[in-house]
Amino acid sequence: MMKRFLFTAAFTAALVWQIPTISATCHDNMIWNSESEAQEVNNTFFRSRAMLKMHAKELGIDIKGKDEQTLASEVYESMLVRAAKELNIELEGKSKDELTEEIHHERVIKKAVELDIETDGKTPDAIAQEVYEIIMKQKAIELGVSVQGKDFEAIETEVKNAALTKRAEELGIMTEGKDVQQIKKEIYEAQVIQSAEQLDIEIENKDVEQILDEIITDHYEQAKELQMYPFNHARS
Known part of the structure; x- marks a missing residue:
């Protein structure tokens, strides 16, 4: 349920x-x-x-x-x-x-x-x-x-992989030898850390969830106005 x-x-x-x-x-x-x-x-x-x-x-x-x-x-x-x-x-x-x-x-x-x-x-x-x-x-x-x-299934698979690779490259993430779930995890983490750095948030000794919570709790208006992650999540 x-x-x-x-x-x-x-x-x-x-x-x-x-x-x-x-x-x-x-x-x-x-x-x-x-x-x-x-x-x-x-x-x-x-x-x-x-x-x-x-x-x-x-x-x-x-x-x-x-x-x-x-x-x-x-x-x-x-x-x-x-x-x-x-x-x-x-x-x-x-x-x-x-x-x-x-x-x-x-x-x-x-x-x-x-x-x-x-x-x-x-x-x-x-x-x-x-x-x-x-x-x-x-x-x-x-x-x-x-x-x-190509049949539709093949097109779909190639598009998914191409989009994932493109986003990883934009964030400076190496994809070689990594499975899809690992790449997605690294993309998510990189997006959160990128926003934190732009907002001058201290990230040492914090996990990604803690950093994201700080972005939303203490920097909501600024992050939203500047369309930082997670407010730009529609691009994902």
Whole structure:
């Protein structure tokens, strides 16, 4: 149950901030996050007290005396309400699951319109699949990944790897001989440390979570104004 909650919460966060994570696969929650990617997002955004604190601040939620699960639940509910209002979706009488599904569908349709995709006579899943494939191919072109003669699965894998390598290189991270999870971990840590250094935060003898908490607790306004990590997380 907790896994399902965290997955839905991470997916909804992606919808609210419209994060087109390129490592997604089409599933019942398509376009922005696969279940595996959602769990990865959870590790940063919902299993991190510091990230929960950031989202709570953005949503005007009091964090005092609340454990992680309670706070995550409140953040998730507030995200749902905000997203629904932005899309003019009626809230009354609907469960969280119903709202999540409706928000997802509206986001998909909106993106399909932007991409000039014909939606008449197509199921929501078919529309989402088409949207996702176009987004992935656009990302392939952006990253210089050839799509000629490749099936979609191969394109997706190459795009994910190219994007990860590009971000690592931007941060001065060597990728040779490292698996994907290790590279992602190093990217996350490097982004936090980079922000701390720009904010003149002392990082010695502190772990990444402690540093991130200090950024959000003591330097929230400055980091947000300058779009430092984690406030620039949409690029990830």
